[in-house]
Amino acid sequence: MPHALLIDDDANLLSGLAELVGQEGFTTSTAGTLADARTQLAERAPDVVLTDLVLPDGSGLDLLRELESNPATDVVLITGHASVDSAVDALRKGVSDYLTKPIDIPRLRTVLANVARTRELKQEVGTLREELRKLGYYGRLLGASTQMQKVYDLIAKVAPTEATVLLLGESGTGKDLVAQTLHDLSRRRKKPFLPLNCGAVSPQLIESELFGHERGSFTGATQRHRGYFERAHGGTLFLDEITEMPIELQVKLLRVLETGSIIRIGGDQPVDVDVRVIAASNRRPDEAISEGKFREDLHYRLNVFPIQLPPLRDRHGDVDLLADHFLAELNKADGTAKTLSVACKDRLRTYQWPGNVRELKNLVQRAFILGENEIDVECLPPELSAEHGGANSQPALKVGTSLAETERRLILATLDHYEGDKKKAAEVLGISLKTLYNRLNLYKQH
16 A cells, blocks of 8 residues: 655644545554654655645755655645745645645545556656667657756656646747647646647637637627637646737736636636646746736746756757658658768758757758758758858857847848748747747837
8 A cells, every 4th residue: 555654743633634644545654743754754665745834843845855865755745834935936846736724635635646646657757767868769859968868857857746837948949849748748648738829829819719708708709619728628738939928818827827717708607627737938038027028927827847948059969869860750751761961960060050959850851852862961051051051141149148139130130041031030930920020020119
């Protein structure tokens, strides 16, 4: 039977909790202080620890450091001093979940039922870590560089939990694949994974897309529509380009995240939804906040577990791996056996990849179409086929240039390279056409 260690200085609560946990099929041991808990831990490693936040001789969070050597143990925080600060801090430090006093018994049962499932997932994640990632594969991700290994470590830690994740990084770095991998390695993986690009939906439609609407709620609403939150019930909702969401809608999103229920447009009855939210942005949230485009309280709520994705130019050794992978996929689809020449690979390594992995994938596909059995430098686009990997085509930047200015120069340089073709520039940069127009309008105002 699984074993639970229960820690609280309230003897009556501890006795009742032990009875409830025992009814769920756990053996139990109890402790009233950190010192007692350490003695219990030395005698037997539990499957789950349920601990009060405030104890006579310290904080329940102090046990996390001692449990690092036993990653199979889940830690659930129980507190009568609930706050967003304490919850976020606890989740970041490695707590699996948290409960507030008085304890919601159905919620406690759900947490305990998830313990066994979480252990299975952690074992699967461990297998991925030990076997596949040695070859550069991790879920839907590909990359053997040190930078990507750090990302995999973060995914492994947060995937089995219910924590909200905020993915940050340049366009084309694979935030959508990371979100999908987080879902695939979570206990929600058999439920829907729904992605929504907040920058690609018009402000007039996005509220209906997210929360749904009732029949007759506006012109053209001929029937009830279930939004993304309802359709993702039990699963994961990936909100890409979250900083592009209309500011007035961000208030409603924050309310849903805090209450776990939505109200359809034209409706008055709340609908409960059980959805894990993963958000992503290719902009620095603090800059969007300072510009009045992103609510600070929403950022705080989404930023429980941030993951920063490295640009391709910093992923040493991954360009060859990715290029060979994309080429292998094309060869398999066409029944060919084309290869990249040594000179071609050398040129790929020296390029700065402003469009990151997405740009590399598009480039390999173009070279595949143009090349024969061996794809040479002549099959590469002008910015790579020129001497020095097209260094002259890159916007000149000095050390210390702000990210906002770097983004501005990159967008304008890409637009100039494609002779004003906004659709093509947006595609290469990995952003929606609407986002590109928003950026250009912003540049005109300054």
